[in-house]
Amino acid sequence: MQTELRDQIRQEITAIPVGDTKEQAAITDALAWIDSGAELFRLQKPATPPKHLVSYFLLMDGDYVLLVDHKLAGLWLPSGGHVELNEHPRTTVEREILEELGIPAKFAFEAPQFLTITETVGQTAGHWDVSLWYVVLGDRYQPISFDETEFNTVQWFHRDDVPKDRVEPELARFLAKLPRL
Numbered sequence: 358m359q360t361e362l363r364d365q366i367r368q369e370i371t372a373i374p375v376g377d378t379k380e381q382a383a384i385t386d387a388l389a390w391i392d393s394g395a396e397l398f399r400l401q402k403p404a405t406p407p408k409h410l411v412s413y414f415l416l417m418d419g420d421y422v423l424l425v426d427h428k429l430a431g432l433w434l435p436s437g438g439h440v441e442l443n444e445h446p447r448t449t450v451e452r453e454i455l456e457e458l459g460i461p462a463k464f465a466f467e468a469p470q471f472l473t474i475t476e477t478v479g480q481t482a483g484h485w486d487v488s489l490w491y492v493v494l495g496d497r498y499q500p501i502s503f504d505e506t507e508f509n510t511v512q513w514f515h516r517d518d519v520p521k522d523r524v525e526p527e528l529a530r531f532l533a534k535l536p537r538l
Contacts, residue, residue, distance in 0.1 A: 362443060366410070367391050369446055369489060372468035376534035383474045387487050397487075398442045403477075404484030411486040412449035413437035415531070416458070416495040417465065417538055420516050423495060424524070425457070426509040430478060433512075433524045435490065446489045454493060458511070459502040465492040465538060473527045490531055494538070 370388060375381045390408065391397065399409040415435040416423040424433040438453040440446050446469070451462045471490035477483065497513040514520070516532050 359443065362445065363391060363397070365445060366397065369469055370472060373470065373472050373489075374534075376471065376530065379530070380472060380534075383472050386474055387472060390487065397440070398444070399439045400442065407483075408474075408485040408487060410440035410446060410449075411437060411488040412440055412446040412453065412469075412491065413488050413525075414450045414454060414462070414491040414493045415535075416454075416493050418495045418497040418513070420537060421497050421513045422516055422519065422532070423458075423497070423501070423511055423513050424519065424528075425503065425507075425511045428507060428509055431523065432478070433520055433528075435525065435528070437488070447491065450491050450493065457504045457507065460495070460499070463494045465494050470535060471527075471531045475527065492535065492538075 367388060370384055370391070373384060375384065395408070396406045397410050400406065413435040414437055423436070425436050427434045436453060436457050438449060438457070440449045447464075454460055454462045469489040469491050473488045473490070475486050475488060477486055501511055503511045519528060519532065
C-alpha cells in the first residue's frame with residue numbers, strides 16, 4: 358500500500374474526537390496496527406486478513422438516524438462496508454451510500470466521528486473490523502431505494518428510540534457521543 362494513503366488513514370483516525378476511554382484504547386490500537394505495516398484492507402472474503410478497515414456512515418436527519426437490517430450480520434446497523442484495496446475510507450462511504458441507498462454522500466463532518474474495533478458476528482463471525490464511523494446528512498422523507506440483496510429493510514429511527522435488541526453493539530455509545538444536528 359502507498360505510504361501516502363496509510364498516512365491519510367492515520368490522519369483520519371487522529372482527527373476523531375475521543376469520546377471515552379474505550380474509544381481512546383481503540384484509537385491507540387488502530388494507530389499501532391497502522392504503524393506496524395500490517396495489511397489494512399480485506400483481500401479476500403470474509404476474513405483475509407483477519408483484521409481490516411470498514412467505513413460505517415450514520416445517515417442522519419436532525420434527531421433521526423437510518424439503520425439497515427443487515428442480512429448477514431443479523432443486526433440493525435448503520436450503512437457502510439469494507440474499505441477496498443487502496444481506497445480512502447471516506448471514498449468507501451461515497452461508494453457505499455450510492456450502492457446501498459442510491460443517494461450521494463453529504464458529510465456532516467469532514468472527519469469520522471467515532472472508531473471501534475469489533476469482532477464480527479453472524480454469518481461472517483470471527484474476524485476484526487476496524488470501523489471508522491462517519492456522519493452523512495439525509496432526508497427521512499426522501500424515498501430510498503436500498504440494496505435488497507444485502508438488507509431485509511431500512512428504517513428511520515428517532516435517536517432516542519433506536520432498537521435495543523439486534524443492534525450494532527457500539528451504536529448507543531456513538532449516539533451518546535454525537536451532538537444533535
